Amino acid sequence: MASEPPPLQRFFELEDDMWGPHDTKFDPAEPDNTGDGPYCPQCGDPIGMRTWLPPYRVKLELYGQSLGDFVDGPGHDILVSERFAEAFRQDGLTGLLGFHPVEVLRVRRMRKGPKPGAVPRYFAVTACYSRAAVDEAHSRIRRVEPVTCLECRSTGVDSIHGYTLEPGTWSGEDVFRPRGLPGSIVVSERFAGFVARHGLTNMKLIPTEEYVWDPLRMGPPTAAPGSPS
DSSP states (O other), rough: OOHHHHHHOEEEEEEOOOOOOEEEEEEOOOSSSEEEEOOOOTTTOOOOOEEEEEEEEEEEEEOOSOSSSSEETTOOEEEEEHHHHHHHHHTTTTEEEEEEEEEEEEEEESSSSSOOOOOOEEEEEEEEEEEEEEEEEOOEEEEEEOOOTTTTTTEEEEEOOOOBBOTTOOOSSEEEEEETTTTOOEEHHHHHHHHHHTTSSSEEEGGGGGEEEOTOOSOOOOOOOOOOO
């Protein structure tokens, strides 16, 4: 009897939980040193933000009731708490780079609420750039212009109304930025289980096929998936 094929891997868009009980943001403190960002090895176009360089000093803004384990800020860097970092390593997850210790200079409460408690240790991390690629034919992305570089597949994006990844392009990272949407952080089912198991805070995991980003309310592309809108 032929064995059943393995279930398809599901992927999730990772965002911070804005307006949630642990809503926290950060801003780098002066001196805010940056270096060159990543470039596509084929076409030479930039595919990411400039690299954050030491010293890693930040100011936290607390919008929720207590500080989160995941903290977003400008650029492509994020902060994770010490308990997040330890659990990530212990569980053998992959895809986050850096883990540079961060000095927190100040916590500013942005809305009414109790005084913040003890500030956890935070680490600066970035999500790796993966070989995983957006499947243009099965995604609903309104691009500014057609994809011309088959390596980075990066173009401006006006709206996203769900997307998938090309089968066979993902190499197993649990956290990554895909080719075609380098501004998105995508995570695996294993990462979703990791977040739930450890009760980690200030994260929203949205199935990529259900993810909607449409700041100008342009709606989904009117042409067939994979065609210029």
